[in-house]
Amino acid sequence: MYRVIKEKEIFYKVSQLIEELNFSLPKEVEEALIEAKERETNKNAQIVLNILLQNAKIAREKRLPICQDCGMVVAFVEIGRRVHIEGDIEKIINEAVRDVYVNKFLRKSVVKDPLRRINTEDNTPAIIHCEIVDGDKLKIFVLIKGFGSENASVVKNLLPTISKEELMKEVVEHVRLFGPNACPPLIVGIGIGGTLEKAAYLAKKAILRPLKQKNKDSFWGEIEEELLSKINELGIGPGGLGGKTTALAVHIETFPVHIAGFTLAINLQCCAVRHGWVEI
Numbered sequence: 373m374y375r376v377i378k379e380k381e382i383f384y385k386v387s388q389l390i391e392e393l394n395f396s397l398p399k400e401v402e403e404a405l406i407e408a409k410e411r412e413t414n415k416n417a418q419i420v421l422n423i424l425l426q427n428a429k430i431a432r433e434k435r436l437p438i439c440q441d442c443g444m445v446v447a448f449v450e451i452g453r454r455v456h457i458e459g460d461i462e463k464i465i466n467e468a469v470r471d472v473y474v475n476k477f478l479r480k481s482v483v484k485d486p487l488r489r490i491n492t493e494d495n496t497p498a499i500i501h502c503e504i505v506d507g508d509k510l511k512i513f514v515l516i517k518g519f520g521s522e523n524a525s526v527v528k529n530l531l532p533t534i535s536k537e538e539l540m541k542e543v544v545e546h547v548r549l550f551g552p553n554a555c556p557p558l559i560v561g562i563g564i565g566g567t568l569e570k571a572a573y574l575a576k577k578a579i580l581r582p583l584k585q586k587n588k589d590s591f592w593g594e595i596e597e598e599l600l601s602k603i604n605e606l607g608i609g610p611g612g613l614g615g616k617t618t619a620l621a622v623h624i625e626t627f628p629v630h631i632a633g634f635t636l637a638i639n640l641q642c643c644a645v646r647h648g649w650v651e652i
């Protein structure tokens with residue numbers, strides 16, 4: 373038995389989500405910023421965290437974008453095996469993006485061609501990843517990604533003989549060099565293993581995990597915690613102006629890898645965290 377999901381319902385729910393994400397910082401992120409403010413002793417850090425919280429409040433109340441960079445929309449779609457979607461899921465998501473960015477006057481930041489750079493005028497296309505899962509539900513995770521932090525991200529191949537300590541050094545050094553330009557406090561998404569594109573996919577997906585949820589594998593969960601402390605010891609702080617809060621979380625996702633390889637992707641998420649999901 374298949375469950376039929378209508379195009380209209382998906383369009384409506386995804387549009388609502390994209391609109392909400394542009395105007396409203398997720399509650400857990402706001403709470404994390406408040407906690408960080410209480411921990412901070414650095415005056416600059418306190419000022420920046422206050423501004424970020426004030427900015428979130430104004431955006432929510434006045435329905436103004438959280439950031440002037442309204443980002444590129446990334447969608448992770450989980451399609452239940454027993455779901456029949458009436459229509460083309462990619463087309464529906466792009467219609468939703470078009471609808472929100474045009475009608476809510478959000479900044480259109482996508483150009484048709486990387487070299488010729490003509491704006492598409494409606495912020496499409498979105499980046500859409502589809503995955504078939506068990507069940508009869510459709511789940512769509514949306515991340516609105518600003519490019520200050522995307523530009524500060526990387527995918528690389530390391531030596532398969534790398535140790536845990538060397539890996540941690542690699543990540544911390546990356547944040548030291550590129551973190552200040554990525555509008556901290558950050559969420560550091562890390563993808564390890566698989567091929568080059570798989571590692572990049574995992575790093576992006578890692579950003580979506582709830583802030584306080586550690587990797588289920590305690591080995592990686594402990595590395596996440598150690599990395600978070602080391603990154604916060606860098607002293608970059610909110611807005612790069614110093615302090616204890618360079619990152620709010622470090623999330624690692626892993627995948628098996630070839631014996632000759634060690635793929636690593638580090639995707640930095642800025643303080644304008646705009647992600648959420650709908651289930652139909």
Ligand code: SF4
Nearest residue numbers: 439518520521555642
């Ligand atoms: S990196 Fe994030 S906070 Fe900074 S300008 Fe871009 S979207 Fe805004």
